[in-house]
Amino acid sequence: MLRGVSTVCFYASDLEAAKGWYTEVLGVAPYLDTPDYMEFRIGDYLHELGFVHSKHAGGELARTPAPDTVGPAGALVLWQVDDVPSALDRLIALGAEPHDEPRDRGEGFITASVIDPWGNILGLMYNPHYLDILATTGRAS
DSSP: OOOOOOEEEEEESOHHHHHHHHHHHHSSOOSEEOSSEEEEEETTTTEEEEEEEGGGSSSTTOSSOOOOOSSSOSOOOEEEOSOHHHHHHHHHHTTOEEEEEEEEEETTEEEEEEEOTTSOEEEEEEOHHHHHHHHHTTOOO
16 A cells, blocks of 8 residues: 655745755755745655645644644654764754764664754664665666
8 A cells, every 4th residue: 555655744934944954955956846835856766855834734724733742743754874973963064953863773774863943853864775675776876
């Protein structure tokens, strides 16, 4: 039934600032850019990372109610990186707040996360299985 991640969406109250920050982080501009939504295609599989204006997070404009949370919340999505500590250092230098320090999860799996300037948790992971699957596509580098 589930075939893979189609789009991951974050909320941001200032989409122009989020566009600038994530364009710097990702090294590409969004391919879709509207007043209330923008979307980047990134990585080996061109996964979609979208940003919804936070006015749609709850209330009349939202299809779902705002979450009953204080602080960062939501699903933790871990994005493959080649070097977790280096990626973490770069994000913090760009203004992200540390969330979870690099952790060796065993068998080559390393994770960490930050909180972006809009309160979203951005997860990082070195996952050897990701690289094994990528190698089967002939696109491994």
